[in-house]
Amino acid sequence: MGFLWDNHTVILDAFGEGLILSGWAALFALVVGTLLAVMRVSPVPPLRWAGTAYVSVLRNTPLVLCFMVFTSAIPHLGFTAEPLTWAIWALSAYTAAFVCEAVRAGIKSVPRGQAEAARAIGMTFGQSMRLVILPQALRAAVPPLGNTMIAMWKNSTVAAGFGVAEGAGALHDLLNDHADKIWTLFIGIAVGYMVVVFAISAVFRLIERTWRYA
């Protein structure tokens, strides 16, 4: 315990960095993933194809590969940015594919009659999505989105290998200097991750509860 306390600024800073990474990635992934889901159910074939292609590629390749694209391949083209920025891009791009699938399942769970009534009363595709389908689909998607966000938080550790000083990275660094404290460190850092997971679960349960209609 004392050892963790002595290093608490290092550990907390690391978790702070990880939370910044995951917070931004959550925001981008939710927005982009929802747009991808709408593309995949849109009446415009090229949009559907683009959405499907994106999801197929990102869901079926390892996250590390995605990080390499953003930290090596794209900078190689002459773009520069902080490691944290690239990590946010990579994690957002990867998670968006999973958000898309959760939202798409939500859209499918909305009865056909809802979209039909929306069309029949004169709404365009965009209006019917925005005003009728998505509000219901996103409610249905809250539990799977919670799981996606938990997976994303754990996936964010991959960033440690790409120059971002997040929680697991801090563990690695501390272990180099204090090999004798291995169990303390492991348990301390694991508890840190779990606390965040519980917090994410709690937030999503709260959203689920308050966002329900009769």
Place this chain on the structure above:
Amino acid sequence: MTLPAAAPDDRAAAPAAPAGTPQPLVVLSGVNKHYGDLHVLRDIDLTVHKGEVVVLLGPSGSGKSTLCRTVNRLETIDGGTITIDGVPLPEEGRALARLRSEVGMVFQSFNLFAHKTALENVVLAQVKVRKRSKEEAHAKARALLERVGLAAHAGKYPAQLSGGQQQRVAIARALAMEPKLMLFDEPTSALDPETVSEVLDVIRALAADGMTMIVVTHEMGFARSAADRVVFMADGVLVEESAPEDFFTAPSSERARDFLAKVLHH
């Protein structure tokens, strides 16, 4: 003194049409539709006049719903033409959305927006499609809910309402758009027997107010009393069109006689 600007609706009335001459509102001519190999609509010719109540009868699978849904292009057609107020149905896009907003549709399964209260259901498209102000839309919605006898239930969600109440909200939602025409596809088929009449009464009152409508129904009593004209369909063909009394007392086709024998002795 200035002359009143000619409203688009005045066209049909233009050159000295004698008062009382029926004016066509919906005209289907030579309409055909297939689902794969199934020929669901076969050379349908049908004209519905302003203020007319046309009841569409026929056995299950004869194409009544399909026909009803082609009128606001929820179903596309393979051949023929459909015009509303002299204008061919737009293919797609905003023009089609605008047309649909002028044709009310009531479904068998109500299809109220599940995440909106009764009041919000009636308000939503007024504001988002018709671009009315919130105040105006709310006032209109309250008046319409009053008219269908549901003022006290304005704040309830669809799941908290009975089937008959949901269907009356659905009718109010369609009326809020001030449609030229209302389409009803078996509006009472999903209802408990004791709530059927509360919905039929609302539809009868609408008919009495002069609303043009096409009603698909299995309620023969309603067809007989509320229809101006009965259209009988079988296997995708319009078999017979007649005044309700004639249809129910002396159907001219074999198919209609069979149909009536089945439904009336049921």
